[in-house]
Amino acid sequence: MDRPDWIAVDWGTSRLRAWAMSADGRPVAQAESEQGMGGLAPDAFEPALLALVGPWLDPDRVTPVVACGMVGARQGWIEAAYRAVPCPPLGPPLTRAPARDPRIAVSIVPGLSQARPSADVMRGEETQVAGVLAAAPDWDGVVCLPGTHSKWAEVSAGEVVSFRSFMTGEMFAWLSTGSVLRHGMAGTGWDERAFDSGVSDGMSRPEWLTARLFTLRAEGLLAGLPPDAARARLSGLLIGTELAAARAWWLGRDVVIVGEGTLAGLYARALRAQGIAARQVAAEDAVLAGLTRARALAAGA
Known part of the structure; x- marks a missing residue:
């Protein structure tokens, strides 16, 4: 493989992903590891990165590395201070990480923060929003970013105007594996009609969420609710309740969902x-387009 022009990095809590990038913004190689931010001390970030991308580096030149995600959190390699919305999803200055190896110069994308109407923060998702805008600079609408902590970001005139985070994914993971509901959710099956029913219930009466959650346990005991139906209805209840709370973001808006997997x-x-026909954009495409834009900012373009 030819040496990359630069390296793109998406560094989350549990995983580290890197792409060797050509000068025209194409990935020519990729690698990943389980060396996420959550398991690293500040002095372990550089060794973790070098272990992954070392074979791509040229000993005779400095290779720029542009990273987004939790690597820039307070508990990360170095804190990349939040930028307050409303603002473009990316903007200077990027934060320089204290790398000792002379073959790399690491820049970290800052996250976004919101003080009103409610406090909120994001790291990594701002880069995906920038990737959506890279393909449609004049687009106005809402970007939905499903995940452990899903985000809804309102975008207008090239800026993130407001956003809201929901712990839906984390709640599903705990309720289905760590709560009393786990006893009725063994296996990996799925029931689409049960999911649709859960969405409808969650949207129509979100204030009943905690009661409806226990109903899943009771129906398993009294009526033999199958595990695949219980799991799907749990997911539907949580996503439906999220949609009810996020109605102001998606109702009557053009919505883009970042992701191509089951959750998206x-x-x-x-x-x-x-009645919302959301368009889906692959998460990897979005993050690479966003990191390419961040690379231009780091280079002063």
Whole structure:
């Protein structure tokens, strides 16, 4: 492989992903590891990165590395201070990480923060929003970013105007594996009709969420609710409740969902039931387009 012009990095809590990038913004190689921010001390970030991308480096030149995600958190390699919305999803200055190896110069994308109407923060998702805008600079609408902590970001005139985070994914993971509901959710099966029913219930009466959650346990004991139906209805209840709370973001708006997997598909299905035909953008495409824009900012373009 030819030496990359630069290296793109998406460094989350649990995983580290890197792409060797050509000068025209194409990935020519990629690698990943489980060396996420959550398991690293500040002095372990550089060794973790070098272990992954070392074979790509040229000993006779400095290779720029542009990283986004939790690597820039307070507990990360170095804190990249939040930029307050409303603002473009990316903007200077990027934060320089204290790398000792002379073959790399690492810049970290700052996250976004919001003080009003409610306090909120994001890291990594701002780069994906920038990637959506890279393909459609004049687009106005809402970007939905499903995940452990899903985000809804309102975009207008090239800026993130406001956003809201929901702990839906984390709640599903705990409720299905760590709460009393786990006893009725063994296996990996799925029931689409149960999911649709859960979405409808969550949207119509979100204030009943905690009661409806226990109903899943009771129906398993008294009526033999199958695990695949219980799991799907749990997901639908949580996503439906999220959609009810996020109604002001998606109602009557053009919505883009970042993601191409099962979870993104569930959000698309739930929105479709509300008459919203959301467009999906692959998460990797979005993050690479955003990191390419961040690379231009780091280079002063």
